[in-house]
Amino acid sequence: MPLNLSNLGFSIKMLFSGYLVVIAIGYGVAVMQVLFTHGMADGKFGLSIEDIVYSYYGNRSGSVLESKLNGSMKNNAPDSERFKIIQWVRDGGDAKVYDKEIKPIIELRCIMCHNSEAAGLPDFTQFEHIHQRAQSDQGATFASLARVSHIHLFGIAFIFMFVGLIFALASGVPGKLKGAAIVMPYVFLLLDITSWWLTKLNPNFALLVILGGGGMAMAFVFMWVVSMYEMWILPGKLPFPDRRNALTRS
Template identity: 85%
Template sequence: MPLNLSNLGFSIKLLFSGYLIVIAIGYGVAAIQILFTHGMADGQFGLSIEDIVYSYYGNRSGSVLENKLTGSMKMNAPDAERFKIIQWVRDGGDPEVFARSIKPIFEQRCISCHNAQSAGLPDFTQFENIRQRAQSDQGATFASLTRVSHIHLFGIAFIFMFVGLIFSLASGVPTRLKGAAIIMPYLFLILDITSWWLTKLNPNFALLVILGGAGMAMAFLFMLVVSMYEMWILPRKLPFPDRRNALLRS
């Protein structure tokens, strides 16, 4: 009898199922994290094309500080303090005014996260880093895109290698459909990463970012549902001899 998900031993099914469930939870947490970062770029909860444009191309009508204070960082300071910083930026970002009335706000509201020990975040203990972000918002930097791109390419490729390996043992999926489902996450991953760079250069490519992410999610959901169905539900519908053989493999 050929090896497939329905006749795997009980222990292997638990191993595969545990992995798939943890990855599914991780996917859900990642989606929530995106909503609280990119999804707040325009100041409104929920992911939109404008959020993608502001995150990668930037909102070039204003500074990084102003856009963050009216977007993803809006909840980290009361309105009066946020408006005070925004007004300081619009007035030219004078260093003396900063030292006198703006620096205490940064020390109370920002420095706990934005310091030299925080990886990936600007160090706001240095005035030069604040001054740079008081200029026009150019979106993600090429350095940050390079860092995030290589992390996603390596990490997500490994995730889908194991998900695809489990799904490849499915017996109730036509070969062509199975092959398409296995290769699609990699194609959508490349589309997703490439679209970040394209959107950085031209905001008209922002829709591709959403399509790439949605394509990976749908491919994963399809492989997850089929794999779990064939491991735990399909064996109960098999003829008795096949069901007995599956139990013997446990």
């Protein structure tokens, strides 16, 4: 009898299922993280084209600091203090005004996270770092894009390699559809990563970011559902001899 998901031994099914469940939870947490970071770039919850543009191309009519205060950092300070910082930015970011009026707010609201010990976050104990972000918002830097791109390319490729390996044992999916489902996450991953760089150069490519991420998600859900169905539900619908073989393999 050919080896497939429905006639795997119980231990192997538990191994595969445990992996798929943990990966699904991780995928859901990753979506939440996107919603709370990129999804707040325009100050409104939920991912939109504007969020993508602001995250990668930037809001070049304003500064990074202003965009963050109206977006993902909006809930970290009362409106009166946020508006005071924004007005300081729009007035040119004078150092003397900063020391007198803005620095106490920064120390109270921001330094707890933005300090020299916080990896990946700008150090707001240094005026130069704050002043730099008071300039025109140019979106993601090429250095940050390179760093995040190589992490996603390696990490997500490994995830889909194992998900695809499990799905490859499905018996109820036509060969061409199975092959397409296995390769599509890699196609959409490359589209997603490439669209970050293209959107950095031109905001008209922002839609490709959503298409790339959405395509990966759909491929993942399809392979996940089919794999779990064939491991745990399909064996109960098999003719008795096949069902007995599926249940007795170990």
